[in-house]
Amino acid sequence: MNIWTVANQKGGVGKTTTTVTLGALLAARGEPVLLIDMDPHASLTSYFDRTPEELQATLFDLMSAQKLTPGLIDSATLDLGNNLYMWPAAMELATLDRQLGTREGLGLLLKQLLEKLDGLYAHVLIDCPPVLGVLMVNALAACQRVLVPVQTEFLAIKGLERMLRTLSMMEKSLKGARQVTIVPTMFDKRTRASLEALQELREEFGDKVWQGMVPVDTKFRDASRSHVPLPLLMPQARGVFAYEKLLETLLPTEVNA
Known part of the structure; x- marks a missing residue:
């Protein structure tokens, strides 16, 4: 089971878009995909037109349960x-x-949850909040690869530096290093700012940076408004093409993991 965490300590860089689009492309290959919304603001949940308050159970119920049952997993x-x-x-x-402060292994709750799925899903994608805390720690501890979407502008690059420092600190306590792929997003080839930011990303972070980029594409906004992943709504969109290329670089080494 491939488990990828989509994370950045800066908001508005395309985390949810990356999670949804990659998830839909993986699912289109005929394998079940689980998306996990770790953000209390519930952007991923809202993308699919679900209201947390109206749901029978959520990720919170799974992570806070004293005893996890198949029925609870099904409900959530x-x-x-x-x-x-x-x-x-x-x-x-x-x-x-705050509610589980005394529970042992608080940072491993999600990892333990996923271990109970027993290969039910081929891929799991985790959408993180843009804040370092117990939720991000859980998401990073549970995954094999971290995808870091970074908007191609200079302030976003500064946020990336914080994210990579966080990963470096966490690897000291986690078993095994996480593979890191930096994904340039919202790239506009018409602007010097985007071109220069992309160049700086590649010069500063080297082979951690995916050699492609996700372009600015208003179709992503249309898909979000329709509550449908872009690969299902407009499979020929240039944004979909970009994420297909990203998958080609991610899957060869992981699809049989």
Whole structure:
């Protein structure tokens, strides 16, 4: 089971878009994909037109349960269709550390949850909040690869430096280093700022940076408004093509992992 965490300590860089688009492309290959919304703001959950307060159970219920049962997992798992499934977020996730502060292994709750799935999904994608805390720690501890979307502008690059420092610190306590792929997003080849930021990314972070880029594409906004992943709504969109190219670089070494 491939588990990828999509994370950055800066908001608005394309984390949810990356999670949704890659998830839909993987699911289109005929394998079940689980999307996990770790952000209390529930952007991923809202993308699919779900309201946390109206759901029977959420990721918070799974992570806070004293005893995890198959029934609870089923209740919290939303079938989105087209081989896509989701564990939705809830605002209560923001209080997880306060409510479970005395529980041992607080940073490994998600990892332990996923171990109980017993190969039910081929791929798991985790959408993180833009804040270092117990939720991001859980997401990073559970995964094999970290995808770091970075908007091609200079302030976003500064946020990337913080994210990589966080990963470096966490690797000292986690077993095994996580593979890191930096994904340039919102690239506009018409602007000098985007061109220069992309060049700086590649010069400063080297082979950690994917050699492609995700362009500015208003079709992503249209897909979000329709609550449908762009690969399903407009499979020929240039943004979809970019993420297909990204998958080609990620899957060869991991598809049989």
